[in-house]
Amino acid sequence: MNVKKLFKPMLASAVLAIGLAGCGANEKEAEPEKATPAPEKKEEQVVNVYTARHYEADDEVFKKFTEETDIKVNVVKGEAEELIERLKREGKSTEADLFITVDGGVLANAKNNDILQPVKSETIDKNVPEKFRDKDNNWIGMSTRARVIVYAKDRVKPEDLSTYEDLTSDKWKGKVLARSSTNMYNQSLLASFIELNGEKEAEKWSEGIVKNFARQPDGGDRDQAKAIAAGTGDVAIMNTYYVGLMANSAEPEEVKVAEGLGVFFPNQETNGTHVNISGIGLTKHSKHPQNATKLIEYITGKEAQEFLSANNYEFPVNAEAEMPELLKSWGEFKMQELNFDTLGEHNQKAIEIFNKTGWK
Known part of the structure; x- marks a missing residue:
């Protein structure tokens, strides 16, 4: 037997097998690795x-x-x-x-x-x-916070008070204090009246308050309280929390002013007290x-x-x-019932009414 003739085809087969195996290995290596899912990013603290x-x-x-x-x-x-x-x-x-x-x-x-x-x-x-x-x-x-009537305890009796509208009556002429019409608290108060009572009644109220001013609007709510203590006026339209802050102030003068003030929630028999x-x-x-x-x-x-x-x-x-004892001491009260969005809807009209009626 010719060994060389027999070996040649065996050698060719072996080479072919090795080549195919090599190709398979290369193909395997070429396959992309599956990406590991990235951990979810935690929200920054x-x-x-x-x-x-x-x-x-x-x-x-x-x-x-x-x-x-x-x-x-x-x-x-x-x-x-x-x-x-x-x-x-x-x-x-x-x-x-x-x-x-x-x-x-x-x-x-x-x-x-x-x-x-x-x-x-x-x-x-x-x-x-x-x-x-x-x-x-x-x-x-x-x-x-409620926008209430704050009064001088030594000059005004709670039974003398009733509604926001009553502040326009002659008995309060020269006795009403309020801050400027540019203040958002007053604008929203008037906007609530527009929503509940209509524009004509709201304008009538603003005219009546202007007529009864003790002085032209000046300063913030604390200044209205101090003006009551000074005898400039007897009643003021204020937010309740200012009374609380003054009553617990580090300044003895503010504490003394607050001691002489009473808080009255108006319109309890009608639409309720305005709350912002x-x-x-x-x-x-x-x-x-x-x-x-x-x-x-x-x-x-x-x-x-x-x-x-x-x-x-x-x-x-x-x-x-x-609630703290001070707020409890003022008693429970009926709030206005309205959608707070309406305060924004009537804001521009409230400003127009203030300008028209001379509330500076």
Whole structure:
């Protein structure tokens, strides 16, 4: 047998087999490896707040929230209108997660400017009654304050008082004190009258108050209280929480002024006392919506609500929260029942009426 002839085909077969095996190995190596799924990115432990509320009590609540959750709260303070314009200008690039302000009209304005988005949370819905939330949950109430009649205890008896409308009667001529018509609290008060009583009655009321002014509007609510103490006037239209702040002030003069004041909730037999609201909205382009929602849940929870009420003398929106003794001492009262959005809807007309009637 010729061994060489037999070996040649065997060698060729072996070479072919090795080549095929090599090709198979190369093909295997060429296959791309399956990518490992990237871990889900955790939300940064921070929440950025734009607020028009400049209260130490709010700062303390933010601090307590951080201590309990390890979520840092960054705060930018400013005037409400400026912050709304800033949010509009910043658009998608904004760092703000929450917008906080006072006044239902301002909250409605923020919603109408499309800088907020609905908040979804069963905890918030439980903490805050529907009447203190936007119908679409674009903002959530955090506290309320009543705009009442404050009077000189030594010159006015509570039984002499009854309604906002009664302040326009002749018996109060030269005795009524109020701050400027440029103040949002007064604008929203008049806007509520427009909603409840119509424009004509609202204008009639403004005319009557102007007629009974003790002096031209000047200063803030504290200044109205001090003017009562000085004998300039006997009654003033004020927010309740200012009386609380003065009664617990570090300044002895303010404490003395508050001691001489009485608080009267008007219109208990008619439409109820005007109440305004502070609220929180989740910004449309929030980068940390989960953390922002957690902060709203915390602020509207029982503990934070009691702290705000005890330190800023506002009424809590959470019914489970206890009020401080001073607020309890004023007694329960009937509130106006209206949609807070209407305060914004009637704001321009309220300004027109003030201008027309000479309320400076």
